[in-house]
Amino acid sequence: MMVPVRCFTCGNVVGEHWEEFDERANQGDEDPQKVLDELGVDRYCCRRMLVSHTDLVDVVSPYQ
Amino acid sequence: MELRVTESSENELSIEIAGEDHTFMNVLKGALLEHEDVSAATYDVNPEQSGGQTEPILTIKTEGDVDPLEALEEGAAGVRTKTTAFREAFEAAV
Amino acid sequence: MSEEYDVEFVERGDREARFLVRGITPGFANGIRRAMVADVPTMAIDTVRFIENSSVMFDEQLALRLGLVPLTTPPEGEFVEDDTVTLSIDVEGPATAYSGDLVSSDSLVEPADENVPIIELKDGQRLEAEADARLERGKDHAKHQGGVAVGYRHLQRVEVVDDLPEFQEPESQIVRGVVEENGELVPTSEFDHDLSTRHPGKEIRLEDVPNAFVFHVETDGSFSVEELVTRAVDSIEARATELEDAVQL
Numbered sequence: 001m002m003v004p005v006r007c008f009t010c011g012n013v014v015g016e017h018w019e020e021f022d023e024r025a026n027q028g029d030e031d032p033q034k035v036l037d038e039l040g041v042d043r044y045c046c047r048r049m050l051v052s053h054t055d056l057v058d059v060v061s062p063y064q
Numbered sequence: 065m066e067l068r069v070t071e072s073s074e075n076e077l078s079i080e081i082a083g084e085d086h087t088f089m090n091v092l093k094g095a096l097l098e099h100e101d102v103s104a105a106t107y108d109v110n111p112e113q114s115g116g117q118t119e120p121i122l123t124i125k126t127e128g129d130v131d132p133l134e135a136l137e138e139g140a141a142g143v144r145t146k147t148t149a150f151r152e153a154f155e156a157a158v
Numbered sequence: 159m160s161e162e163y164d165v166e167f168v169e170r171g172d173r174e175a176r177f178l179v180r181g182i183t184p185g186f187a188n189g190i191r192r193a194m195v196a197d198v199p200t201m202a203i204d205t206v207r208f209i210e211n212s213s214v215m216f217d218e219q220l221a222l223r224l225g226l227v228p229l230t231t232p233p234e235g236e237f238v239e240d241d242t243v244t245l246s247i248d249v250e251g252p253a254t255a256y257s258g259d260l261v262s263s264d265s266l267v268e269p270a271d272e273n274v275p276i277i278e279l280k281d282g283q284r285l286e287a288e289a290d291a292r293l294e295r296g297k298d299h300a301k302h303q304g305g306v307a308v309g310y311r312h313l314q315r316v317e318v319v320d321d322l323p324e325f326q327e328p329e330s331q332i333v334r335g336v337v338e339e340n341g342e343l344v345p346t347s348e349f350d351h352d353l354s355t356r357h358p359g360k361e362i363r364l365e366d367v368p369n370a371f372v373f374h375v376e377t378d379g380s381f382s383v384e385e386l387v388t389r390a391v392d393s394i395e396a397r398a399t400e401l402e403d404a405v406q407l
Contacts, residue, residue: 001215005226005274006378010307011300013228013378015257015274043307057278060214065400081401087197088397091189137405143398146161146186147391150179153163154391157177158384 001056009045017041021050075125077132082119085109088143089120095142101130102139168336168343174376175383176336178313178343180369187310187371193390194305196296199239200380201229201267203301204294209286213251213277223276224289225301227257228378231293232266234389242290243267249286251279260289267291270379304386306376311335313343313370316353317363330354331362336372 003018017039025032036047066082081089089107096105104125110118124132124139164180179187206221213220224247243264249255258272277285296303316339322328331353336345349356353364375383 001219002223002275002277005223011303011378012306012376013226013271013274016271017273018275019273055278057214057280061280065397065404067401067404084397085192087189087192088394090185091394092398092401094183094185133405137402140398140402140405144395144402147395147398149161150163150165150182150186150190151388151391151395153165153179154177154384154387157165157167 001060003053003055004049007043007046007049010043012041012043012046014041014046014049018050018053022055070121071123072132074129075127075132076123077136078121078123079136080117080119080121084120089122091143091146092122092139095146096124096135096139098142099135099139101127102132102135103127105139166343168345168372170383172382173379174374176345176372176374178336178370178372180313180367182369182371184369184371187373189394190387190390191308191310191373193393194308194375194386195303197393198304198386198389199293199295200231200302200304200378201237201243201291201293202299203227203229203245203289204242204292205290207288209288210284211287212283213279213285214283215277220277220285220287221289224260224287225299227260227274227276228270228380229262229291230266230268230270231304231380232264234392236266237293239293239295242292245289245291247276247285247287247289249279249284251283252281254278255285304377304380304389306378308373308375310371310373312366313338313372315339315365315367317365318357318360319363320361322359322361328354328358331364333364337364338367338370 003015005015007014021035024030025035032051041047068080070080071078093105093107096102102124107120107122109120110116112118124135126132126135162181165177167177169176203224206224208217211217245260245262247260249259255276257269257274260269262268279285294302314333314337316337332351333346333353334351336343353362377383377386
């Protein structure tokens with residue numbers, strides 16, 4: 001639904017980088033690898049948190 | 065930190081140190097083994113789910129007429145010298 | 159017992175650092191590592207009272223998210239374990255509630271990161287809540303872990319022994335961490351962790367330097383790396399002092 005605040009595996013705060021990542025890699029056409037490197041999300045456990053995330057608030061909000 | 069002696073003789077002591085885990089016990093054991101008059105030192109912990117004795121039990125064997133409790137006190141002091149030295153070295157590098 | 163340690167920083171940042179410690183036993187190194195992960199108390203939200211929550215997420219889910227937001231932890235001695243600080247949040251949609259919207263009653267305890275989205279609020283939705291942050295240890299809950307991905311590796315010494323035989327296939331030699339080469343410390347990321355690119359066509363000997371460990375320490379923003387390390391050492395020392403006093407009685 002919303003981005004996880006922290007990485008499930010290592011506990012690093014990843015929520016902090018979500019909006020920039022979303023804007024640049026998902027909405028924009030930048031290479032996700034490059035964006036993650038620039039954001040300082042180094043470990044693959046943290047990277048998958050952002051890469052594989054989908055915001056679902058818009059999907060569920062009509063049913064509230 | 066609750067202490068409870070489980071076994072005690074002239075040269076041997078088993079003591080339960082409640083509330084501690086490997087973090088402190090292993091460092092303490094290491095310091096005890098560096099002690100001159102300690103011939104053996106070890107500790108045993110069981111996992112929380114095991115249901116039995118889950119607090120660590122430290123066992124110390126000493127040589128000659130050294131009281132193991134005294135060795136334990138010196139061992140704890142040994143840990144303190146380590147931490148003080150480490151902090152000094154770390155702060156010097158900062 | 160006299161102890162001699164030597165600390166040297168390899169990389170240093172606010173939240174991430176690498177430093178070499180010489181003369182440390184593996185047991186003590188591990189004690190410090192464990193203390194950094196589980197024994198250094200940090201502030202985190204523990205109880206949330208919801209005044210209004212008409213968002214798409216349940217109270218419990220939001221409480222968990224609020225709890226995971228790192229908060230700056232006051233200097234040692236300012237607070238004791240179980241002390242609380244109250245933070246409040248009040249956001250009305252359409253807007254996103256961020257961790258930066260948390261208003262603290264104590265300037266020593268503020269959200270360390272301001273851009274963590276808590277919940278996206280649609281038109282007419284509102285989040286109003288009051289939260290109590292407590293000082294606790296990583297042992298109790300992962301949200302109180304100040305150290306993130308804390309670890310250490312042996313320092314490795316690289317020695318160029320000889321040229322490789324002329325017809326030998328070049329093989330990559332992967333090494334991670336920090337290596338010592340002619341007395342110089344080189345992070346392996348400098349040569350893509352592959353010694354064969356650094357010394358092509360050479361035979362290389364790699365050995366662990368006894369009692370020299372390179373720590374890699376990262377914090378969640380609760381405090382600086384230096385603070386985390388000193389507090390971890392302090393926590394071990396406090397226990398040694400406590401034991402000494404208990405035995406003396």
